[in-house]
Amino acid sequence: MAIPVTFTLDFEDLRTSPLQESRIEYATSVILDRLAELDIRGTIFCVAEIAEREPALMRRMTDLGHEIAVHGLQHTPIDLLGEERFREQTIRAKELLEDLSGQEVLGYRAPQFSVVPETAWAIDVLAEVGFTYSSSILPVATLMYGWPGTPMTPFRWPQGLVEIPCPVVPFLGVSIPYLGGAYMRVLPSMVRRRGVRLAPEGSVLWTYCHPWEFDPDEPFYVYEHGGWLVSRIGWINRGGMLRRVVASLRDGAGPPLREVVAGLGELPVFDTEDLSERRAPLQGRLRRRAEV
Numbered sequence: 309m310a311i312p313v314t315f316t317l318d319f320e321d322l323r324t325s326p327l328q329e330s331r332i333e334y335a336t337s338v339i340l341d342r343l344a345e346l347d348i349r350g351t352i353f354c355v356a357e358i359a360e361r362e363p364a365l366m367r368r369m370t371d372l373g374h375e376i377a378v379h380g381l382q383h384t385p386i387d388l389l390g391e392e393r394f395r396e397q398t399i400r401a402k403e404l405l406e407d408l409s410g411q412e413v414l415g416y417r418a419p420q421f422s423v424v425p426e427t428a429w430a431i432d433v434l435a436e437v438g439f440t441y442s443s444s445i446l447p448v449a450t451l452m453y454g455w456p457g458t459p460m461t462p463f464r465w466p467q468g469l470v471e472i473p474c475p476v477v478p479f480l481g482v483s484i485p486y487l488g489g490a491y492m493r494v495l496p497s498m499v500r501r502r503g504v505r506l507a508p509e510g511s512v513l514w515t516y517c518h519p520w521e522f523d524p525d526e527p528f529y530v531y532e533h534g535g536w537l538v539s540r541i542g543w544i545n546r547g548g549m550l551r552r553v554v555a556s557l558r559d560g561a562g563p564p565l566r567e568v569v570a571g572l573g574e575l576p577v578f579d580t581e582d583l584s585e586r587r588a589p590l591q592g593r594l595r596r597r598a599e600v
């Protein structure tokens with residue numbers, strides 16, 4: 309039987325200036341409405357300062373039964389913050405989102421999957437400030453972030469925190485994510501179907517998408533850290549994203565990640581010692597330039 313897929317959204321806004329029209333309310337409603345029709349609840353990882361500006365939208369998310377989790381205070385990758393600012397901002401984000409949602413916030417996802425060997429200290433912080441789980445690891449090398457060699461299925465960090473890694477699939481000789489972002493918009497649907505079919509036993513599968521991906525009519529602009537090409541990729545096939553996300557949930561949607569985590573049995577403990585230096589050689593240079 310196919311492993312169910314949990315819907316997750318990274319609630320963020322990439323506008324580079326407050327003078328640009330805000331479309332987040334519209335774009336988020338597109339996906340929330342569709343999920344409500346399908347009676348699907350998922351996990352919404354929120355950039356806390358954006359959530360603070362959208363109280364009505366936050367109320368709607370919680371009224372619909374979605375789990376609220378943290379996607380940073382301001383969507384800054386962890387390596388650009390350093391440990392002290394990361395701690396301060398993460399505590400603030402958790403408190404803000406708990407106030408706004410009325411929920412205890414248990415989950416964390418790093419902006420741009422920026423938990424990598426050089427930011428492994430973030431795991432101590434996440435455990436210390438009271439998160440139960442993280443879904444911040446890309447277990448393969450990519451041009452931006454990624455921590456190759458980490459397990460493909462859920463595991464526990466020595467600090468006790470549960471990690472739910474990003475689902476990946478072998479494709480043309482490399483392993484790539486397939487249930488979200490540009491990968492989901494650009495690759496043929498057969499790649500997604502193959503990924504679900506080949507998912508290792510014990511996998512937890514989740515989509516990751518962003519409000520702007522449901523907004524094909526948003527006027528083009530160049531992302532702050534992205535450059536023209538990366539920004540163009542951000543606009544490819546936005547018109548097909550809703551259909552693709554819904555298709556990935558049709559064969560059985562999983563519950564919000566906090567419920568999935570609560571139902572996991574004994575998990576292997578992963579010690580970071582043996583893998584501390586592995587990453588793709590180009591990452592350091594490229595990761596600061598792009599958000600895909």
Ligand SMILES: [Zn+2]
Nearest residue numbers: 318320419420
């Ligand atoms: Zn993000």
